[in-house]
Amino acid sequence: xxxxxxxxxxxxxxxxxxxxxxxxxxxxxxxxxxxxxxxxxxxxxxxxxxxxxxxxxxxxxxxxxxxxxxxxxxxxxxxxxxxxxxxxxxxxxxxxxxxxxxxxxxxxxxxxxxxxxxxxxxxxxxxxxxxxxxxxxxxxxxxxxxxxxxxxxxxxxxxxxxxxxxxxxxxxxxx
Numbered sequence: 016x017x018x019x020x021x022x023x024x025x026x027x028x029x030x031x032x033x034x035x036x037x038x039x040x041x042x043x044x045x046x047x048x049x050x051x052x053x054x055x056x057x058x059x060x061x062x063x064x065x066x067x068x069x070x071x072x073x074x075x076x077x078x079x080x081x082x083x084x085x086x087x088x089x090x091x092x093x094x095x096x097x098x099x100x101x102x103x104x105x106x107x108x109x110x111x112x113x114x115x116x117x118x119x120x121x122x123x124x125x126x127x128x129x130x131x132x133x134x135x136x137x138x139x140x141x142x143x144x145x146x147x148x149x150x151x152x153x154x155x156x157x158x159x160x161x162x163x164x165x166x167x168x169x170x171x172x173x174x175x176x177x178x179x180x181x182x183x184x185x186x187x188x189x190x
Contacts, residue, residue, distance in 0.1 A: 055122035059131045059156060062163060067115050067135075075106045083157055083164035091171050110146075113138045128157045128166070136177045149174040 062081065069077040079102065086098035096104070104110060115137040123130040131154040139146040155167040 053122060055124060055129055056120050059122050059129060059154075059163075060117065060120050060133075062156070062165075063117060063120075063131065063133065063154070066165070067112065067117075070105045071112045071115075073106045075102055078102055078106065081165055083159065083166040086165055086167070088168040088170065090169075109142045111140045113140070115139075128155055129163070130155055134173075138177055145175075147175070147177045148172050149177060 066078065066081055069081070079098075082098045082102075084098075086101070088096045088101050090096075105112075115135060117133050117135050120133040121131070123132075131152075133152055135150045135152055137147060137150070149172070151171045151173050153169040154165055156163045157166045
């Protein structure tokens with residue numbers, strides 16, 4: 016009986032050892048993952064780029080067509096600006112947006128509106144002084160008929176030194 020017990024014990028130990036070895040973590044094979052933009056990231060990154068290009072060109076009618084009637088912009092340590100005041104500021108002779116880049120673009124669908132979060136780097140000037148740097152931006156776009164209108168923008172400067180501005184790329188929303 017002791018031989019039988021020893022063989023049974025040996026078989027159980029061998030079985031447990033085999034099961035334990037199967038539970039060790041295995042590194043997954045390295046495979047390149049192709050990042051594709053979500054539909055909202057594609058649509059709204061294009062709208063944001065159109066808006067920044069309109070600011071560069073000082074195209075007030077194009078900007079007006081992208082803003083809702085009750086548009087406002089919020090910045091830390093400042094009063095909120097209405098759409099007309101903001102338009103006058105960015106299309107006026109005192110402001111110049113030389114270069115810009117956006118990255119880390121995220122979109123959240125809220126039904127009839129979409130919240131966009133991204134980082135913007137820019138080289139700009141306001142009244143002859145540098146207004147360059149990196150900014151954290153949160154935009155709220157609302158559906159208006161067949162188009163989207165920017166309803167609210169919150170902007171906070173995160174650095175006075177702009178990141179190296181590279182050629183404009185299409186964000187994927189998954190960076």
